[in-house]
Amino acid sequence: GGFGRVWKVEHKKSKKIYAMKEMSKIRIVSKRSVNSVMNERKLLAVVRHPFIVNMEYAFQDRENLYLAMDLMTGGDLRYHLVRARQFTEEQTRFFVACIVTGLEYLHVNKIIHRDVKPENLVLDNKGYLRI
Structure with missing residues (x-):
């Protein structure tokens, strides 16, 4: 936690609403949390259950990592x-x-x-x- 912000977003094509978790790469590195963030992302990619906040997809740009999660x-x-x-x-x-x-x-x-x-x-x- 504490790496960035969460936005309510809409997928342009599907119109589905997600929570977009935006995490600063600089903050992740400075908090020495690269491994834990990468592990979380890998785990979220494979788990899918009605009582877990599921990740739909993930991507990155130069500054941030983004996780599209169930809202x-x-x-x-x-x-x-x-x-x-x-x-x-x-x-x-x-x-x-x-x-x-x-x-x-x-x-x-x-x-x-x-x-x-x-x-x-x-x-x-x-x-x-x-x-």
């Missing part, structure tokens, strides 16, 4: 937890089921997510929680 319009779990103060048992069970299902998919594919926290869990437009 998540529901905010992150931390925001909702602060707002609600606490979730009902039913909401909690639902969110845990989303997280466990997504993590199970990653683990079956020999991927370990080392930063599961409320601000890294986001809701899609249907209210499902994604990693």
Whole structure:
């Protein structure tokens, strides 16, 4: 995180809406994060699951790397937890089921997510929680 910005974009031909993650190459290098960013990009290229924020495609120019991701319009779990103060048992069970299902998919594919926290869990437009 902290390498750039995220934009809401529209694909010119398909008209599909994405979140475009723009990451500064200079920042990535200065934070000594080249390997972790490249690993994330490689992993995102092969994973596809309803409870994961999926990457559609990636590209780069001289200054930046760009990742076109599923657009998540529901905010992150931390925001909702602060707002609600606490979730009902039913909401909690639902969110845990989303997280466990997504993590199970990653683990079956020999991927370990080392930063599961409320601000890294986001809701899609249907209210499902994604990693």
